Amino acid sequence: MTMTTFSSSVRSFFRLARPAAVVLCCSLTAACQAAEDEPIVERPLARVTQADRPAFPGAEGHGRFARGGRDGRIIQVTTLADEGAGSLRACIEAAGPRVCVFRVGGVIRYVRERPIIVHPNITIAGETAPGDGILITHSGGEHAFTPFVVKNTHDVIVRHIRVRTDLPGEQRGANSAFIIENSRNVILDHVSASWALDENVGGYAQNDAITISWSIFAEGVPRHDKCALLSSDPKGPQQLSFIRNLCAHNGDRNPDVNFPPGSCVEVINNVLYNASSQFTEVWESYGGTPANIVGNYYRQGPSTAGRAYAIDRPLVGSTGRARIYQAGNVIDGDRVTFAPIAQEAFVATPVCPLRSAVLDARAAYAQVLGGAGAFPRDAVDVRIADEVRSRTGKIGRENRVLPVLRAGTPYADADGDGMSDAWERHRKLDPARNDAWGDADGNGWANLEEFLNYAHETRLAGRVVR
Known part of the structure; x- marks a missing residue:
């Protein structure tokens, strides 16, 4: 095992992140049932102002100020059907700011010929789903589209959603799991994706202010098995953060980074496992990518070739030299190294200010394996983490x-404001009055935002939201 070292001139630039919960997901037996009787546990949130309030507590990266559905309607998802009243599609395609909260858990399989495309100002709060949460997929065949498309939109927050395509589609290029296209102020956080015929997550056209964090992208389908294509056909500079994700069992593009000069791209504290020949690829098709690649853990696996590159710099179609700041990256395996051609583009200082906290790569390895992906973890994510x-x-x-997901029982919510009655009573709020966007404790966070944070942390800790 080898490790690049931090230079003393940049040590002070890095700050320690608040340690994330390193947990095991709740089992499907008596342990989960017992958790329903546990007291509500919360940690106090730091006070924020309207000017500096991020998308949610702990949001990081270039997309951290996405507004999502703040101050909008609370829309209940009450069915797993593809369309109609109470469907996720109906919430996603509604107009105006809104928050999708789930009263059902299980698999949503799209059967319509058109993909579902996210409209602006939305928070999709998968952490509110009962049971084992939400998994989205398609019905296969010639009309199989990418199940989750964020396109021509802005201010989108998506958490604790899975996309797994178990059936083959006939349009490879339309069969990623998540796509972000021509959009800004977007956060994908604690999502999971696998079995895509194209990238598990991809960026296309002119995106900006994007964060992809704490997620698992695994087992792309050969022969186009890819973790993440962060940019394709950009029209200008972009700002994007790829932080504390797990890429596993993808041949290459772990991730692929190809942006024009003037961009600010960071690949920080990810766990990148079992690539075949290439892990992180920094391309130069659009004039030479500027990228900060810091504190990542590159782990060799059974499918890794006799010589593989942790950071590569393909020169096909190059129109200008990349600038790569790499520091604190750990290489775990004797067949993995930095490509000599990539080392020629290494620079001594960050190419732009870091927008995310940086952990030691070994600490990040433990935290990502314990805390990335949609929670509670399904059987696929449990297996993937164990294999790493x-x-x-x-x-x-x-x-x-597809893994079996328990439907579960939704928490009681008498006034339909998205917050559980038990939590409201715990906070001395009125469960019979819709006060989602009030701020009872005066800390700058709306009541609903605090409840969603409670639901998120409760899921990470293996407890039931009640």
């Missing part, structure tokens, strides 16, 4: 069967 720890698994898994 044990250095097992392979590229090209053929048995792509």
